[in-house]
Amino acid sequence: MPAPFTADTVTVHSPATSANLGPGYDSFGLALSRYDRVRARVRSAGLNVRVSGAGADELALDEAHLVVRAMRAAFDRIGAQPPGLELDCHNDIPHGRGMGSSAAAIVSGIELARSLSDDGRARLSDAEALALATELEGHPDNVAACLLGGLSISWLADGRGAAARAATAEQLAATGIRPVLFIPAEQSATRAARALLPEQVPHADAAFNAGRAGLLVLALTSRPDLLLTATEDRLHQGYRAAAMPASAALITALRSRGMAAVISGAGSSVLALALADQAGAAAELTPVGWECARLEVSSGARTSGA
Structure with a gap:
């Protein structure tokens, strides 16, 4: 696979998250041991998305899929879009239950783009990845917990998502x-x-x-x-x-x-x-x-x- 992308298949496991925890509205988040798994690779052309598990019969299988949208946004920030993509998504996080399913999809997409791109993590830092995830999600609590793990406390600084881990798992x-x-x-x-x-x-x-x-x-x-x-x-x-x-x-x-x-x-x-x-x-x-x-x-x- 020509630069700037790796030929490897990359897998991301993104955890469920619980936000608020009672009084910490829109700021506290806890990462939980239930995961969505997304496996992806760069291909020569086209887009192929497969989904199993939660939401398999409901989710888009094209550019509208949230993981793909997050990957595209991250690739834009990194500086190059791949010629084609293949994704295999298995969802174990139920949708619409307050368990951070959208945050897991967004984090999966961003982490996949960073790993599939040469120097992707240097070109899109951890802080920038969190800010992008917050931009896509609309609030930082779930995406922060998903990225950082453990107990996280998040906030907006000049409209950008930021967070710190308060305790490890x-x-x-x-x-x-x-x-x-x-x-x-x-x-x-x-x-x-x-x-x-x-x-x-x-x-x-x-x-x-x-x-x-x-x-x-x-x-x-x-x-x-x-x-x-x-x-x-x-x-x-x-x-x-x-x-x-x-x-x-x-x-x-x-x-x-x-x-x-x-x-x-x-x-x-x-x-x-x-x-x-x-x-x-x-x-x-x-x-x-x-x-x-x-x-x-x-x-x-x-x-x-x-």
């Missing part, structure tokens, strides 16, 4: 926290969930969440006994509860038993940050028709083959 595992994800059969729409939020909130609620967000970092990194209090929220979950009553009821049931449970992203999945001795009891509360996934914290997207 290994550090979080050492606290004994075990993520348990409850996944409903029905999808929810992030845009519709955001539309339920008011344009203004009381100052007291903003102050409440600021305190709880700071406390959550401490709880996740060294004081897991504070998780139940640290995951309290007044900015978004209450406003959305009527639109996802089963999720709200499950959160109430889990929290009444001392487990730190929150809406995952915009919903409708529920994330319980269970301690090791709580994970089994949490799973017993799984509603009929829902999936219960006992997961680990992920170290983030990983690339192989290039």
Whole structure:
């Protein structure tokens, strides 16, 4: 394959993510051990996209596919588009459940473009990759967690996405926290969930969440006994509860038993940050028709083959 592209097949595993974690609205993100896998190579011409797993019967198989769109955007930033592409996508992250499926697709596309291009990582740095992912996603929390792994805190600086890892997967595992994800059969729409939020909130609620967000970092990194209090929220979950009553009821049931449970992203999945001795009891509360996934914290997207 002529320069500036590698002839190798590159594979990216991008993790599911849970954003907000209660009080950290649009800023906190946690990477979880459930992955979409995309394998890609540069070819002489054309575009061939295959999809299996979640969304296989619904997703576009052309330039409209989100992984392809992210690859094209990244190739533009790197400086050259390949003559052709072949992609094999296997999705294990359900769509429309607040698990960061779009973030995983965007990160997969950007990481593939960086690895398929000679000097791609030098021409599109980690910081620039995050900024591009944020631009494509519209907010940085999920893409930051997907790229960085562990617990990330993200923000916008002059309109560009930026983030820092607050704790690695290994550090979080050492606290004994075990993520348990409850996944409903029905999808929810992030845009519709955001539309339920008011344009203004009381100052007291903003102050409440600021305190709880700071406390959550401490709880996740060294004081897991504070998780139940640290995951309290007044900015978004209450406003959305009527639109996802089963999720709200499950959160109430889990929290009444001392487990730190929150809406995952915009919903409708529920994330319980269970301690090791709580994970089994949490799973017993799984509603009929829902999936219960006992997961680990992920170290983030990983690339192989290039």
